[in-house]
Amino acid sequence: MSQFSSAESRLNTAKEPTSGFSPRRLLQTAWLVVAVFMLSNAPTPLYIHWKQQLGFTSGTMTLIFACYILALVLTLLVAGQLADRLGRKTVIIPGLIASLLACLCFITADSVYTLLVARFLTGIAVGVTVTASMAAVVDAGGESRKRQAALVASIAMVTGAGLGPVMSGVIVRFVPHPVYTVFAVELLVQLSALVIALRLPSAAKKVAAPRPLRLPTIPKANMFHLLLGILFFAPGLTSTSLMLSLGPVLLNNFTAVGSPVIAGVMACVMFAVAVGTQILCRQLPIARIFYVSGAALLVTMLSVVMTLHGGDVKSLFLAALAAGAAQGLGQLGGLTLLSMNIAADRRAEANALLNIGAYIPAGLLPVATGYLIDFTGMTFSFTLLAATLVAVAVFALGLLIKQRSVTL
Template sequence: MDGDRRRWRQCFLSGAVFLVCMAGTTLPTPLYGLYQEKFGFSELTVTVVYAVYAFGVIGVLLLSGNVSDAVGRRPVLLWGLGFAAASAVCFLCATGLGWLYAGRLLSGLSAGLFTGAATAYVMESAPHGGASRATFVATAANMGGLGCGPLLAGVLAQYAPWPLYLPFAVHLVLLGGSVAVLVGLAETVKERRPLRSARPRRPGVPLQVRAVFGPAATASFVGFALFGVFTSVSPAFLAEYLDVDNHAVSGAIVALAFFASTAGQLMAGRVGVGRSLLWGCAGLFGGLTLLAGALWWDLLVLVVLSAFVGGSGQGLAFRGALQAVAEACPADRRASVISTLFVVAYAGISVPVIGVGVLSGPIGLEDAGLVFIACMALLVLGAAVYLFRRPVRETT
């Protein structure tokens, strides 16, 4: 019993470290408007600064996603915390646009290292029979951390001094505490190997997985694209068209999408793989429709509803996608295929978001958002029709 308590303690503490690291990746979200005023750059530049993060994540997933299997979880997580701290320092020292690019890239490297290693560490720390609970701890830490970032930064920027500095100083303190916690936890990889044994794995999808992978990857792409738009340009839309200049409010709306995703992932475990994918697509379509209404009629309530409905749909769809792909894969290809799914998902954070930024110049932010919504709605609708006609089989 004491052993189980110790393992649960490590599971929850490692989840807390995971949350702190992921919070740093969304910390700048409600601050982009302030950076625009300070450095005088366009909405396109905001989306590119945001998307640099995704390129960092994808690079780590492709080149070193399996490093923690060889050298251990804790060394990789300590490197991840180091990159997160370096990112915070870049934002603290920012005197120009180059610092923002560097900070976002370092943040992406940190998230790329944490995405796989921290999830595995949390799950491996749980006692026997606790896999389901530990999976939710990892999920809640990941999405909850992404939600806590804009909420923390928005509140501090609105109600405390030094809005462009205090959020990152607070995060540095939290990172220091996370290092202290992590050093005191046990390693879960028992047989460690040299770093050179961790070779990059080429992404790929076996033939027998492609029927499931197509709609799963499409839903993941759309869900992450929706999050990308919320975290990059929604504060600008709220300020420009809805007169919402309160940073705490804009941060809370972005946070709501991530918290709703956590709730959606929790529901996915109850409704099953096939239904969670299909219902997730429906939720994403509903969230996109509500966001279109918010852009068309300039209604704050529709933005809030879009965050909740779209976030819930993303959580349902992404957990269903992960489980469906994992179950369809042969064991010796599972890690490679899941990495491919994550690459597609993070491409959704970058490519469509930059597209919105490109279009916002000639046609305006509202119309650019409507074009984005139309494209994403067609994608997710196609995935939903496919899943309705060829449901994913449940594995017992």
């Protein structure tokens, strides 16, 4: 990993404004990430409730989830560039306003269209968070604590992603009027984040001749690195998207446990595994990280098929655990591979392309599965998706074995 350390040191040569390090400021800035990611997954235990109340199909349910992915991808195209040029605060505040509007839409949702708008606004807020807010957390760590601050940002993301569905699941199970209660709490959380964001430093980078916004690009010599990263990150992300959008359906129809609390806990554990495996495996060679990610993806799909054919809640939980590992390690391997092989001044664009390449199939495949369920039933649809992702994982592992000299 010496090459990675060298690349990291070159990246850290840019000087930041000197200011005293404040643990309180670091944690407050991390709360921006926790807050928005709580909102991103809070709807998970409520999908069955909305499906019953509004009478929509499984295909429509996955379309609501995909609307979030679409907004996130579109935001990723510009949010990072804007945050670098205008300053973090200038971009974070509109993102939090989008999250507040999303809460209001969820509270008043009486149709599928309102839910689509709510999820789209949530996607905008998350797109801003993974670019501007997470960069602000690293900024708060200062020059000498960038690695520690990056770890805080990663933990904040997973903490929020896990807390959201647990909080929502408990409210759905024990509190009357669950939709109103969940998003009233979320509204307060987003308001607290907005208060913190308004107190962030306003220093923006001054650019003498600002370039127009453009689509992210990557040098042709690095196309293979990007492709390999996407081939491992995308199936893992698709598997976690599947567990978030259709996991409650699997839980409700193929196990003896249909509690929204269990659905929330399952999502929480999945994201805890995602961050835990990244921490445990961060020093491994990239090839090994990818091997473990691919193996975890195979376990995920096998566990889903087992659930469909006589399994129980244990096999579904195993699928969630393995999905978290597949996503976490696929993301870690892809980001590390790009960091080691792409110059610092092109790295942000490469990371954006990696996320876009992963989020597009993560949105499209669960939607296709949801609509296929309406025509062919759950067993065939989930089995077909599992076979598709297994085929991608096997292809990626074969490509990794064949081209090891390119990646190490």
